[in-house]
Amino acid sequence: MGGPEIDHLIGLLAKLPGMGPRSARRAALKMLQQPETRMLPLAAALTEAARRVRPCADCGNLDSQDPCTICADPHRDRSMICVVEGVGDLWALERAMVYHGLYHVLRGTLSPLSGIGPEDLNVATLLSRITEGDVTEVILALGATVDGAATAHWLTDQLHPTGVTVTRVGQGVPMGGALDVLDDGTLAAALRTRRAN
Amino acid sequence: MGGPEIDHLIGLLAKLPGMGPRSARRAALKMLQQPETRMLPLAAALTEAARRVRPCADCGNLDSQDPCTICADPHRDRSMICVVEGVGDLWALERAMVYHGLYHVLRGTLSPLSGIGPEDLNVATLLSRITEGDVTEVILALGATVDGAATAHWLTDQLHPTGVTVTRVGQGVPMGGALDVLDDGTLAAALRTRRAN
Structure with a gap:
């Protein structure tokens, strides 16, 4: 319709998470109508970030x-390291403003089915940070998945020789969540971790 | 969380149509993890298109x-010009592959409430294209809104002296559409434009 440049741009925009062909076309059109104020600033921000x-x-x-x-x-607080799977999890915890220690991004979880083994995870620096620093507690904030649980178990073993306290984030009913829509695993975890009130 | 570059990029991405803060964060993160294959190509495509x-x-x-x-x-077919409000409408008609004439993009509709008058629309070139070319029919494919209808009426008056045939796209029940969800105006138009079967 308007030359290869527009089709190419729409194709790239459509691949962004949350975008599809339709929203990519709308975004491209909106930007094409304001190239100086919309397209070039975004191009510069992408280049600068990259x-x-x-x-x-x-x-x-x-x-x-x-x-x-x-x-x-x-x-x-340099005495605590919170281990997360990815940077997105770190961002979520920072937005919640509930944690003031350090982080460690694992870059995934162990996943035998996907061929992801210990050597693919960012673990060596975690161990050296613990042995060299003043860390007293490592909080495992991994996903409540089979792979997340397996990774937490394996990491706990790895961290045992350092003598550091290893904890895991609690599982249960999310804030604002109704019980009747929760899965069985979450309900079981919520019951298991019940506390006196 | 990760310096001003990331926040700035997320802010710009969130302003794209169809994106919000959440999808902008996901898109930024995905790109940051593949800067060479994802960010720089998009930056180049934006720059090139602009x-x-x-x-x-x-x-x-x-x-x-x-x-x-x-x-x-x-x-x-140079005998027909289809007048649309915007380039997005032209793209939609091209995707449908149902029209093989020329187009004319009006860049909006008359809208007294928004202060958009005849001088703000791309009309002068339309008139010169008709007087200079071989155009025999102008199809008005404007939105079925109050402003669209007023603009169609005004354009018909403007085009009258040229002697060209002026038509408007039909209104009615959209393909695959159920009658019970249509508004009264569409139902009235569908009845008005009924045909022998």
Whole structure:
């Protein structure tokens, strides 16, 4: 309709999570109508982020500085490391503003079916951070999946020799959640972790 | 969480049609994990489109060539011009592959409430295209809104002196549409335009 440039742009936009061909066309059209104020700033932001953002050598968080903003923050509690599967989980915890320790991004979980073994995870630096630093507790905040549980179990074994306390985030009824829509596993976990009120 | 570059990128992505803060974060994260294969190609496609794509001086379509691919196509029927409000409408008609004439993009409708008058629409070139070319029919494919109807009425008056035949696209029950969910205006139009079967 409007040359290969437009089709190519729509094709790339459609591959973004949450976008499809229809929304990609709408986004492309909106930007094409304001190239200076919409397209070029986004192009520059993408180029800049691709150029500057790298995984933190300490924790694996994505940041334009290394060590990352969190690892470099003197106000962070250095006695705790929260282990997450991915940077998206780290972002979610930061948005919740409920945790003030350090993080460690595992970059996945053990998954024999997908061929992901211990050597594919960001574990070696976790062990060296614990032995070299002042860490007293490692909180495993992995997904409540079979692979997440297996990884938590395996990590607990790996961390045992360091003497650090290893905990896992609680499982149960999410805030605002109705019981009748929860799966059996969550209901079982909620009952198992019941507390005196 | 990861420096100003990431926040800035998420902010721009969230402004795209169909995206929100949540999908913008997911898209940014996915791209940050594959900067070479995902971010830089999108940045290049945006830059290239912003640099090359311009409105066609004849019809107002967005294209990297001027006259646009459609205006320049010798296989197009030059006796018909289909007038649309925007390039998105032109794209929709092209995808449907039901029309083989030329187009004219009006860039909006008359809208006294929004302060859009005749001088804001791409009308002068439409009149010169009709007087200079071999156009015998102008099809008004404007939205079935109050502004669309008012614009169609006004355009019909403007085109009257040229002697060209002016038609409007039909209104009625959309394909696959159930009658009980249609609004009264569509039902009235469908009854009004009933045909012998």
